[in-house]
Amino acid sequence: MPNQLPLEDGPYSLHAIGIGAHGLTFMDATTLIVDQKCVSVFIQTDKGMYKPGQTVLMRFIAYKPTLLxxxxxxxxxITxxxxxxxxKWKDVRLDSGVAFRDLPLSIEPPLGMWAISVSGKCLEGKQTFRVDKYVLPKFEVTVKPPSLLVSSDTSVEVTVTAKYTYGQPVKGTLELTFYLITRYYSYYGKPPKILRMSNIKIDGTKAFMLDSSKIRSLREEYYMVKTNLPSSGQLAINASVTxxxxxxTLSGQGxxxxxxxxxxxxxxxxTSKTFKPGLSxxxxVLVTTQDNKPVEGNNVTVTASTHIESTPFVVQVVGGIAVLIYDVPTGATWLSLNAKCEDPRTGNIVTANSHxxxxKSPSNSFIQLSTSTSSTQIGTSLNYGVKSNFExxxxxxxxxARGSLIVHGFRQLNSSATNxxxxxxxxxxxxxxxxxxxxxxxxxxEVVADSLSVSVAIGFENSVNVSFDVTEKKPGDDVTVTVKAAPDSFVAVAAVHYSVALLADTKDITQAHVVNELQSYDSSTPDWNNSPMRGFLQKKNILYGGRGHRVVKMHIAYLIKQASRY
Structure with a gap:
């Protein structure tokens, strides 16, 4: 989309008219959503929670989709x-993409969530922080429950850890409470039954193996069968250490x-949402545990069915994925895939289906992209196979990527081929x-096309490393912090006491935050197989006569802003 067009956010109609040697060749239209965002901004505070009278330190980091x-x-x-x-500060200049501000709080400010808003040309962002009266915790209580429970489990293992913020174990007494979180309690508004365990000695860590019969006793009479654990809902485990x-006394929950x-x-x-007769x-099939850990080594039976044949295939799971390459019969008009796998923990059969x-093609002409992997790394080469049912x-x-055209070109074959x-x-x-x-x-x-998406493990061109000179110091001692980065890098450092992080999110900028933000620039994936004329090429103003028309000599494209529905 040309940057110089004075477009507002909202839906537009993109009309394309092709004119050939003998007059109008084609006319088509599609809807576009214009998003003005072209810069990302992160708002960082030195803490997630402040006391009255303290000063809020703020940092704003703005960067382009290129990470420049x-x-x-x-x-x-600030509200x-x-x-x-x-x-309110106007015309805050970003030096190397970074700006700083601070806000001293009054002695009696309104308690609760405050908001920081940043806006500018094609960017906006918002962050919150809490103002409250609090006492910094001296130690932390964590509860480690099982990663998941299935209805046939006979026991529940729980580990509770209590450590001071400087890492040493806490001695004291422990109280545990267990209760179920289910739709039954939410629907009827009834308080859940509670299982309580008290006066337990703890010295840093305490592990329990709880018989599942005690958890089953928490189930309401609403449930007709109590011989198993629930098959849905959650088990909440609260631990209080004195x-x-x-x-x-401080508490934690799992x-x-x-x-x-x-x-x-x-x-x-x-896995494509469409298939092409005569091609692979x-x-x-993604196979994971319920907490999203990849399964390894299991066999999955995938049955591929058409009106011509129905064939089962046994494929092995590698890295959480079972891959089937099926040659679709030339005359197939529909395709159904059914996957089955035995649950190693319960013995039950788990299924998945795809249809x-x-x-669609006016001439039944298709090409197909294929690759051996759906993910890769920066610096590698990705090889694609291209097959067609015509020369x-x-x-x-x-x-x-990130809403921009990265690479384009063509490959001229020495002679006509189908792959x-x-x-x-x-x-x-x-x-x-x-x-x-x-x-x-x-x-x-006719434009015959195919597309594939690939995940790329993010790697920053400027590798940053932070380290301390020692792992332990006494109060009042100096600590040396070493930051390594590319020459002429602008470095901003934040430090906060661990106990502050226990109270509220420190608003740190993580790699996951950056990845999610970059993904927001991706445009929607076109469905080539159902409409060869719409989508990627048209949005990029590379307009060809699809649906059986010949390539036209000239084209006209224009936008019409659609009226708001509200």
């Missing part, structure tokens, strides 16, 4: 829990969920996910 700093100006405002405007020396199966299956998102269909629709001599390709290959070098600009589109223009002008 944004050096414009922004407006910053209290009553939505009163407390402070310190032996001072009598201070949650674990009930399931009827210990594993789950689904067809991976890289690649199905990837891809048939691809071609020139293949075009484009790679998109070839593409090699794409994976760069930083393709993380965290990229889409490759390959297409062929047939002799009668």
């Amino acid at each position: 700093p944004y050096s414009g100006t922004v407006e910053v405002s 209290d829990p009553n939505d009163n405007l407390i402070a 310190e032996e020396l001072t009598g201070t 949650l674990t969920s009930f399931y009827s199966h210990s594993i789950k299956m689904e067809f991976h998102e890289s 269909f690649v199905a990837r 891809p629709s048939i691809s 071609f001599s020139k293949l075009y390709y484009q790679v998109m 070839t290959s593409l090699e794409v070098c994976v760069t930083h600009a393709m993380a965290p996910s990229a889409q490759i589109v390959a297409y062929v223009i047939t002799t009668d002008g």
Whole structure:
């Protein structure tokens, strides 16, 4: 989309008109959603919670989808829990993409959640912090329940740990409470039954093996069968530790969920929603535990059915994925996939189904992209196979990531063929996910295309490392912090006491936050197989005469803003 167009956010109609030698060749239209966002901003505070009279330290970091700093100006405002405007700074300049501000709180400020808002040209962000009266905790209580429970389990293992913020174990007494969180209690508004265990000695860590009969006793009479644990809902475990020396009591909670199966299956998102008669269909079945850990070594039976044949295949799970390559019969009009796997913990059969629709083409011409993996790393080469059910001599390709065109080109074959290959070098600009589109223009002008998405493990071009000179110091001693990064890097450091982090989120910027933000720039994936004229090429103003038309000599495209529905 040209940057110079003065577009507002909202839906537009993109109209394309093709004019050939003998007049109008085609006319088509599609809907576009224009998003003005082109810069990301992170708002960081030194703490997540402040006392009255303390000073809130703020840092704003703005960067482009390329991860290069944004050096414009922004407006910053702060509101209290009553939505009163407390402070406002205009034209805050970002030096190397970073700006700083601070706000001294009064002695009696409104308690609750405050908000920091940052806005500017094609960017906006919001962050919150809490103002409250509090006492810093001296130790932390953590509860480690089982990662999951299935209805046939006979015991529940729980570990409670109490440690001072400097790492030493806490001596004292422990009280445990167990209760169920289910739809039954939510629907009827009844308080749950509670199982309580008191006066337990603890010295840092205490492990329990609880018989499942005690958990089953928490089930209401609503449940007709009490011989097993629930198959849904959660088990909440609260632990309160009272310190032996001072009598201070602090608490922690753990949650674990009930399931009827210990594993789950689904067809991976890289499995196409359409199939192409006469070409291979690649199905990837994702097999994980209920807490999303990949399963290894299990066998999955995948039955591929058409009106012509029904064939079962046994494939092994490797790294949580079972891959089936099925050659679709030429005359197939529908395809159904059924996957089955035995749950190693319960012995039950877990299933998953997929019903891809048939691809559409005026001439029944198809091409297919394939690759051996759905994820890769920066610096590697990704090899794609390209097959078709017709001969071609020139293949075009484009790679998109973060909403931008990264690579494009074509491959000229020495002679016409029905298959070839593409090699794409994976760069930083393709993380965290990229889409490759390959297409062929047939002799009668039809655009025949296919696309695949690939996940790219993010790697930052500027590698940053932070370290302390020692792991332990006495109060009042100096600590040396070493930061290593590329030459001329702008470095911003934040430090906070561990006990403060126990009270509230410290608003740190993590790699996961950056990855999620980069993914927000990705545009929607076009459905090539159901409409060869719509989608990627049209949005990029590379307009060809699809649906059997010949390539036109000129094209006209224009936008019409759609009226608001509200």
